[in-house]
Amino acid sequence: MILILMNRRGFNKLENMSQDGLPITSQNLENGFIFQEYLEEHHKDDIVRILLQDDSSKHFSVVVNTLEFIESTDDQVSHLLLAEPNLMLPLFDQSFKKALIAVMQRHESREFMVFKPNLHVRLSNLPICPELRRDVLPKSSDIRSFLAITGL
Numbered sequence: 001m002i003l004i005l006m007n008r009r010g011f012n013k014l015e016n017m018s019q020d021g022l023p024i025t026s027q028n029l030e031n032g033f034i035f036q037e038y039l040e041e042h043h044k045d046d047i048v049r050i051l052l053q054d055d056s057s058k059h060f061s062v063v064v065n066t067l068e069f070i071e072s073t074d075d076q077v078s079h080l081l082l083a084e085p086n087l088m089l090p091l092f093d094q095s096f097k098k099a100l101i102a103v104m105q106r107h108e109s110r111e112f113m114v115f116k117p118n119l120h121v122r123l124s125n126l127p128i129c130p131e132l133r134r135d136v137l138p139k140s141s142d143i144r145s146f147l148a149i150t151g152l
Helices: 026-042 044-051 066-072 075-083 085-106
Strands: 002-006 012-016 060-065 119-124
Touching: 026 044, 026 060, 026 066, 026 075, 026 085, 044 060, 044 085, 060 066, 066 075, 066 119, 075 085, 085 119
Parallel strands: 060 119
Antiparallel strands: 002 012
């Protein structure tokens, strides 16, 4: 799909977009593969459990420990995940679907499995650093930022 975007100067810019609305770049393709590989390796049991559920209209999620993910991938992908969550989280969700398909195709019980289209990756255990943590309500400057808000 081709999407026409306006940049700050008002010029039209053409950009290749996937069906999910994500820019198709070699970096996004590589990051998506890294996400998919991580999910298949570290969350295969969760994926199998989801595939064996009967109701495909429900929403399903897998909780990824962010610190474990950061330790298992390269620094650039980890940095992008934390710095550009609006771009990277949809890419992670898209990779979740691809991981689901890959696990289903290789699993011995695939005839009992049903593809689930409503999949989401949830991140937990963000790194402890001031840029990502707040103990008060977020401010307008925090819009489009990744934050963990701690309670009392």
